[in-house]
Amino acid sequence: xxxxALQIILLILVAAEINLDxxxxxxxxxxxxIVGFLCGLILGDMNSGLYIGGTFTLMSLGVAAIGGSSVxxxxxxxxxxxxxxxxxxxxxxxxxxxxxxVGMLGVQMDVLYKICNSFIAQKAQKYAxxxxxxxxxxxxxxxxxxxAVFMSLPTAIALTAGAPLVQMILDVLPAWVTxxxxxAGKLLPGLGIAMLLHYMPAxxxxxxxxxxxxxxxxxxxxxxxxxxxxxALAYMFYIGNEQKATVxxxxxxxxx
Amino acid sequence: MSREPVLTKKDCxxxxxxxxxxxxxxxxxxxxxxxxxxxxxxxxxxxxxxxDDEYVxxxxxxxxxxxxxxxxxxxxxxxxxxxxxxEGISACDAVQNIKVSLMGPLAGIxxxxxxxxxxxxxxxxxxxxxxxxxxxxxxxxxxxxxxFIAVRTQLMWVGYKEGTKLIxxxxxxxxxxxxxxxxxxxxxxxxxxxxxxTAKTSLVFQMGEISMPLGDLxxxxxxxxxxxxxxxxxxxxxxxKGMKVTKIILIVIVFSMICSALGILA
Numbered sequence: 001x002x003x004x005a006l007q008i009i010l011l012i013l014v015a016a017e018i019n020l021d022x023x024x025x026x027x028x029x030x031x032x033x034i035v036g037f038l039c040g041l042i043l044g045d046m047n048s049g050l051y052i053g054g055t056f057t058l059m060s061l062g063v064a065a066i067g068g069s070s071v072x073x074x075x076x077x078x079x080x081x082x083x084x085x086x087x088x089x090x091x092x093x094x095x096x097x098x099x100x101x102v103g104m105l106g107v108q109m110d111v112l113y114k115i116c117n118s119f120i121a122q123k124a125q126k127y128a129x130x131x132x133x134x135x136x137x138x139x140x141x142x143x144x145x146x147x148a149v150f151m152s153l154p155t156a157i158a159l160t161a162g163a164p165l166v167q168m169i170l171d172v173l174p175a176w177v178t179x180x181x182x183x184a185g186k187l188l189p190g191l192g193i194a195m196l197l198h199y200m201p202a203x204x205x206x207x208x209x210x211x212x213x214x215x216x217x218x219x220x221x222x223x224x225x226x227x228x229x230x231x232a233l234a235y236m237f238y239i240g241n242e243q244k245a246t247v248x249x250x251x252x253x254x255x256x
Numbered sequence: 257m258s259r260e261p262v263l264t265k266k267d268c269x270x271x272x273x274x275x276x277x278x279x280x281x282x283x284x285x286x287x288x289x290x291x292x293x294x295x296x297x298x299x300x301x302x303x304x305x306x307x308d309d310e311y312v313x314x315x316x317x318x319x320x321x322x323x324x325x326x327x328x329x330x331x332x333x334x335x336x337x338x339x340x341x342x343e344g345i346s347a348c349d350a351v352q353n354i355k356v357s358l359m360g361p362l363a364g365i366x367x368x369x370x371x372x373x374x375x376x377x378x379x380x381x382x383x384x385x386x387x388x389x390x391x392x393x394x395x396x397x398x399x400x401x402x403x404f405i406a407v408r409t410q411l412m413w414v415g416y417k418e419g420t421k422l423i424x425x426x427x428x429x430x431x432x433x434x435x436x437x438x439x440x441x442x443x444x445x446x447x448x449x450x451x452x453x454t455a456k457t458s459l460v461f462q463m464g465e466i467s468m469p470l471g472d473l474x475x476x477x478x479x480x481x482x483x484x485x486x487x488x489x490x491x492x493x494x495x496x497k498g499m500k501v502t503k504i505i506l507i508v509i510v511f512s513m514i515c516s517a518l519g520i521l522a
Contacts, residue, residue: 020281022280023279023280023281023283023326024276024277024278024279024280024281024326025276025277025405026276026326026327026401026404026405027398027401027402027405028398028401029375029401031375031379031382031397032383033379033382033383033386033393033394033397034382034394034397034398036386036394037386037391037394040391046389046391047389050386050387050389050390050391050394051386051387051389053383053386053394054382054383054384054385054386054387055383055387057379057382057383057386058379058380058383058384058387060379114283114284114285115284115285115505115509117282117283117284117291118284118285118286118502118505119502120282120284120291121282121284121286121287121290121291121319122286122502124291124294124319125315125316125319128294128312128315128316128319129312129316131308131312133298133302133311136294136298136315137295137298140278140282140291140292140294140295143278143281143282143291143292144277144278144281146281147281175516175517176513176514176516176517177513179513179516179517179522180509180512180513180514180515180516180517181509181512181513182516182522183455183512183513183515183516183521183522184508184509184512184513186453186454186455186521187453187455187486187508187511187512187521188285188505188508189285189452189453189454190449190452190453190483190486190487190490191285191286191490191504191505191508192285192286192287192288192321192323192452193445193448193449193452193487193490194487194488194490194491194493194494195286195287195321195494196321196356196445197445197487197491198491198494198495199320199321199352199356200353200356200438200441200442200445201435201438201442202442202445205438205439205442208439208442208443208446209442209443209445209446209449210446211443211446212442212443212444212445212446212447212448212449212450213446213447213449213450213480213484214446215446215447216446216447216448216450216451216480217450217478217479217480217484218479221447223360223363223367223444223447223448223451224361226443226444226447227360227361227440227443227444228361229443230360230361230439230440230441230442230443230444231361231440233439233440233443234357234436234437234439234440234443235436237435237436237439238432238433238435238436241432241435241436242432
């Protein structure tokens with residue numbers, strides 16, 4: 001059974017929407033169960049849609065894109081799985097095995113659009129400094145466009161050219177390209193922290209960086225716990241300053 | 257320098273919606289969510305700063321690195337907008353410090369509760385019900401998200417009101433508070449430096465009879481060594497003259513491909 005052109009377009013739009021939504025509005029948030037529900041509506045096969053969505057949901061529990069990290073696109077995996085369960089007629093399980101690799105491609109796409117965004121951000125700031133504010137706002141609209149195009153691309157290719165082609169692309173790309181992109185995706189989040197250290201009084205208060213590091217690296221404390229500890233340290237720091245200020249004032253009086 | 261506040265609840269709701277729609281779509285490895293901050297609260301800043309030069313300075317301030325949980329970020333913007341609305345452009349440094357120091361803890365709370373706990377609970381329910389062909393769990397999930405969208409439109413105003421209260425209360429202690437806040441921020445940054453880079457080495461260290469995975473060896477010397485070394489190297493790279501962030505990104509990509517090809521990092 002083949003998909004109609006309208007169904008293909010709708011599925012590609014779902015791929016774009018869930019990826020925009022996941023990064024902003026958070027209504028569907030690319031949750032597989034919700035995506036499967038939508039695909040079920042589009043394809044007229046609610047049972048397969050829910051089954052595939054449910055399977056991917058349970059598979060992806062605990063996988064969160066925290067702090068801008070790149071994770072497999074389970075939403076897109078769900079779309080592809082639903083589509084191919086329908087076209088191959090071999091049921092949801094076959095769809096799931098086809099859908100997952102396409103979803104994995106989402107990691108590479110994620111890294112690519114984030115790299116493009118760097119150029120957009122710099123351009124926007126340049127416009128701001130040239131006082132071309134309308135242009136600044138306008139170019140920022142490119143960011144969601146990048147997300148929609150890049151993140152729906154695997155779906156578009158898989159649905160129009162078939163999943164084997166997607167697998168073929170993955171096979172043809174040399175390992176050092178895919179592997180390198182994946183390593184870059186793991187190294188690059190460090191850039192943000194490095195930038196942060198340049199903005200903050202890192203040299204003046206180096207000891208606090210060290211405390212946070214020891215808690216995390218040696219004791220494996222979760223970041224929320226370290227933040228609470230940081231809060232305690234900040235409070236002590238604040239009170240200490242406060243006392244210094246009052247002592248200084250009292251001392252001044254005695255001298256007179 | 258104190259001035260008459262100009263922002264209204266309507267402005268803050270508008271800002272919250274603009275931010276919420278853009279948020280992580282603007283993520284870049286350079287300043288992360290900063291472009292979305294500019295897009296979201298830019299019109300509000302324009303209202304605060306009718307003067308073009310001050311507006312540009314404020315925009316540049318918000319173009320700096322920012323990343324936190326996108327739902328709770330609205331609280332931070334509300335608080336800093338309240339400060340800018342009262343103090344004007346002289347509050348820029350305080351605004352930057354407050355943003356940086358609040359983003360860590362709020363991200364910690366958001367990542368734990370909203371990104372992990374909430375989908376785990378709702379996902380388990382929706383997932384199991386979906387396997388049985390029952391869409392009720394899915395609809396429950398959608399309704400919950402809808403409820404939170406409504407809540408999020410109000411958060412910037414909440415931050416604005418609380419921020420104003422906080423600022424009137426502490427007024428002249430801002431410098432001390434921001435210094436204390438950077439202590440909190442740097443503690444969290446120290447923790448992030450240990451976890452933010454997740455690349456691992458698969459090399460094996462061999463010496464005669466003894467062989468040991470290099471990763472284990474490095475971890476014995478200093479846990480999270482790869483993460484710290486990466487952050488340190490990038491920190492040094494940024495400090496070099498003529499080093500632009502895009503250039504650094506390209507260097508990292510080439511470096512990653514070489515390391516991946518040689519099997520040094522994965």
